[in-house]
Amino acid sequence: MMIHLAMATGFLLILIGFYGALSNRNLLRMIVAFTIADSGVNLVIVAIGYMPGRTAPILDATVKAGDAAARVIDPVPQALVLTAIVIGVGVTALMLAYAYKLYEKKRSLDIAKFTELRG
Amino acid sequence: MQFDWMKIPYSLLTLFIVVNFGMILTAFIAKIAARVGRRNGIRIWQNYADLIKSYGSRSSITHGAMFYLAPVFRLTGGVGLLLFVPTIYGSSMFSNLSFAGDLILALYFVFFGTLGMALGAAESGHPHAAIGVSRGLSQVTTSELPLALAVYSVALQYHTLSVTAIVAAQQGGFEHWTLFTNPLAVAAAMLAFLGSMMRPPFDVVLAPQEIPIGPPTEYHSSYLALMQTNRAIYPIAKIVVYMNLFFGGAGNWPVFFLKVFLIYMVSVFVGVVFPRFRVEQSIRWFLIWAVPLGILSIMLV
């Protein structure tokens, strides 16, 4: 149940993000929309790795290395999501840099104003 | 290669006969045409008089090399055409120089004189000459077409391109003539014949009233003499081809004279009755009336 709820929420966030990116002409709003979608993706990834009744994949006193395989959830998505978050931050930063430069150039944040390249 | 040197004097004899026959025949026909118009016409030896007059002309000019050579081309064309075709069937004496080539040679050699003449006339720089040539060439593209089809049809019919062999196949009575065995081809060819005789309705090339005699307009004196000689030879040489292909050839000189005269008269009859066509009119006329006959003849043969 939890998995499905998390996954559904994740996909909903992705859709909201995509909708936002497509329906807003303001660059900053688009970037925000993409971060929402990114969060959705991350949520989905975590949900994929989740297994009911298991614990976090951290080897400590409660979880011994020997029986870890049976007790912890799949660690791979957990690891991947970290990478994905980092990359997401990088891309967002880059997009913001772009938005800044674009604003400098035209004093506008409207995506529809930047169409000098076409056809 | 063995060459029978006697062919040379024999050929010259043929030439001599045909020249004189041609001189008299053309005068005679001019007289007939005049009588149709209720005129007296020229005297029967007028052509000889003209020839002598031309040779005797005191003024003589030239516009250049091609101009000078054109009458030579013209007459070579006529003489060659005559000599490349056997005149009298069955006579080795009057088979002339036909060993050099067959029917195709004769057909293509027709253009030798025409081409040379056109070139010489063009060099004279006279616009009427050029206009005449333009008209003549235009007309010949379609007026020769029925003849080409008829020749093709006849060659298919007899499975040969040798004139002698074609005549041989028509021997044994007039019902064996191509005229009766392949009438469509003959009809097409005779329409083409009308187009090539420079008589109305197809004489726009010379058109004496508008471009005074067209291509030969600048020719005079001995040039003209050569061309007059050709005018005597050339129609007959051409008619000989028609006679051999379609009318059973001629076994002796009297038959020859008669057939040539009668074939000639076809164009005369038409000529005195019809007015002149413009070039595009005659082109259309040949395409509409003569060419289908030719096509039918090659389909049916």
Next chain:
Amino acid sequence: MPNALYLIVAALAASFVLGLLSPKRCGIAYAITLVTLAFMAWVSAGWLWAFVVGGAQPVEILTAGALPPYAINLRMGRAEAAMTLLINLTGLLSALYLKESLFKLGHRGMAVLLVAIMAFCGIVLTRDLFNLFVFFELAAISTAGLILLSEDDRALSAGFKYLIVSQFVSTFLLIGILFAYHATGTLNIDTMATSARLLQVGAQGFTLAFFLMFIALVTELKPFPANGWALDIYESAHPAYSAIFSAAAATASLYAVDKLLLIGGASWYPMASGIGILTFLAANLFALPQSNDRRLLGYSSVAQIGLILVVLGQRDLLGESTSFIAIGLLVSHAVAKAGLYWLSGLVQKRNLIDWAALRGHPFLVFAFITFVAMLTSLPPFPGFYAKWELVRMLAGGGRLALLALILVGALIEAGYLFRWFGYILKREPPTEAVSGEVHKLVPVFVAVLAGWALGYLWGDLSGTGRHNLLLALPLVFAVGFLLLDWLPAWVKNTLAITGMVAFFFLTYTEYDPLRLIFALIFLIGGAITLLASYDAHGRRIGFYPAAMLMVAGMVMLVRAKDSFEFFAAWELLTIGSYFLILRGKHSEPHALSYLLFSLGGAFLILAGFAIAAQGVAPFPISALGQVAPSLAPWVFVLLATGFMTKTAAIGLHIWLPGAHAEAETDVSPMVSGILLKAGLFGLFVLLMTMGKQQLYGIELTHVLLWIAAFTALLGNLMAVFQEDAKRLLAYSSIGQMGYALFGLALMNHLGWLMALMFVINHYIYKSMLFLSVGGVAKRTGTREMYRMGGLIRLMPLSFIAVLIGIIAVSGVPPLSGFGGRWIFYNAILASDYRMPMVIIFLAGPVAFLYLFRLIHSIFLGQLKDELRRVKEAPFWIVLPQMLYVGLLLAFALVPGLVLRRVDSYLNLFFPEGGLHWEGFEITSDYGYWNPVAIMIVVAVIFVSLFAWLLFVNRRAQKVKQFNIVFSAERPYRPETTHFAWNFFAPYRKALGFLVQPYATNFWGTLTDILHTAGDLARRLYDGNGQSYAFHFLVFVVVVFGMGL
């Protein structure tokens, strides 16, 4: 061998170091960048060397101390080595090229560049899906970073559009990867491929996951329509970045898709092919109306990648050959596109026409054409071998629709690329000069070298070494002239003539009698025509490589044993002649239409051979006779149409008049008198091997007969109405080729002999006429005949050549044209068909019209005042004409010298109906002909009469020009007296309706439709980043719908 991980480590380390440097130390930073990239290239090269020469096995590179699938692994194999080398070299050369920009950007910019190159290498090397994702993101970030640093303002918006789409893409990719992992329990590509096999049935979830990954990676290949962002980047980024983007990034992405297809398996191949071919066609179509150079190159890149995607999608059919083909196309694309982008940085302005600035720099022009030839898959470049293999196998597998689409797209691509080449050579150069900095020229130079080296390599790889075109002596000879182009023209001319004659004498024993005739015309005939080229002064840059390329192609054509050699030769002669024709002053549009028709024809030939071969290689030409009856007629149609494009059969003829008329004086005889025979040779070969074929009960040779008859008629008719002397001759060639084709299509002994007679005759008289007319045009400065007149006295030798020429063309005895007519009549008597003869009979006398017009309007009639000082044509132009006069007379007298052996050779095909040769007399089944006797008789009569006229007319006076009278006036103005303009007005009235330009209108409308379609459809790319994102989503939905 250094560990391949160094590719990644070195770049990371170097960019780390760069980050630490002080911003002032730009020189050191730049040095570090170059050294790192050089090192990376060296590593890749070392591996490639080890694989290719050392025969090493692929190496797995493990990380984190665990075996896959528990840890990331990378692989270095032969393909990986090649691709990373390509990427690193592109990076290195671009970095060199970017010197100023990088100095301006400073060390951070260099670090970003290194990361980008590293990311591309990583994409190629990794075998782990998530790792792949990471490298892709790295590539995206660094690419966007590079764009951010560009100078062009517009690049900013392009980069942002790119980021928008890449956000969508990465979302899809990431979710896809995770779900695929969920379904298979692994992230390793190879392991996943194995477990995916087991999952196949009913694994909806996995299929969806794979779809998400697939669509994401395919989007990196810029598929239509989800590629607007890419085009904007191509247009606005610094050309060196575009080079990286086009060559390196595309290489990496393609390899990623290839790896992914390993997982997806054969069921995804059709999807890949579909996307690929759609992209290929659409991008080429959109490129057609482009005028911005970089955007056009962008479209071309997109198209090329689409084509390679098609190849990947055909893996089920291509099997082992996939990599040969795909990599062949890929390296061609990468080298050429990188080279072109680098070139575009040298040109100051962005319109295609501004590339005319290159004209003053022969090397750059050579570089450009090398790249264009690589892109259009012309020999001897790798794409040619790849295209040949691809087409062969597609046809063998029966995938004809795909084959046809590929060829159509390739033709459009050739259209816009060669149109561009025409601009370079023919348009007015802009005032801005080409930038000539060494560090910018070096990359271009390397790319050119790489192109030729790869051509050699692919030739070697394509099976037996015999097929390596760069080892073929004639081609080597031709290419050698590129290196000798600094010599004066007369030296090169001597070399060329010597080479051609020597080659003939070395090889003449190897030909059968028929091929001997063609070899004679191509080599000795070509050498005679080249005599006229001694007239040219200076160095004549570019003429000899082109001319020799054409000759090489023709020689190789005659010597070709199998279909590959034949086709390669065909393309070589096409390109060579295209360059030659393009040299004419106003020949730009005509050369282009020539090339397009020729390439279209070549593609038909290619398809024909491929279908005939059914996958067999090598496919001997003689095996055309054994093609399965169900295919044979189609093969016949394709090949015959292809060859008829070259002989300019009616409907396919519209390129000829312009191409032949606008060519230079000594080029016209080459392309008309000699080159046209290549098409006839093809038809000879076709009919000799395949004979009569029936399609739906229609005898195809009968169809050819009709086509030939109408070609003869309409070619002649169109010639009649020309005012331009060279156009007149060109149309006349169309008619003459119609006659030759007619003879061939008669399918009997004499028909073929007649065709051969036309081959010889047409070579002699058309070369002669083009030279005379060319000489006249040179002296008078015009080709309009009515502006001339009366030149006989000033140019007597030219006149004699034309006179002899027209007598021969018209077929009047006693010259050699008559022999052709005589054989023609004998041939049609033996034929089964009669109706087409009607048309060809009509065509015959029409020739007189234009021939008379030609000689009259130029040489006879009235001399114009402004031409009174004109001199005879130059010696070197007259000399070959006089040789031709001699040849023509000799051939007229003793045709047996040439024809007799061919006549008996033809007995192999038609034992019946040959000629009998006795002494000088020639006899057929129907008639006889004695050329010597005819000549003697005519000569004797002529001379006697001439002597007589000389005697009686000895007092004749030469008079002046206007000594004529008409309409009772003495004319004084030559313009109003010279009857020449619209000479056959009444004829136009009567038959003009037959020569309405239907074919020209048809082809014109077709190109207009293509242009308009491309122009309308490209409005799809409205420049808005959101629209591009929307396109991407539409693309996803459509592909998803198709996939279900």
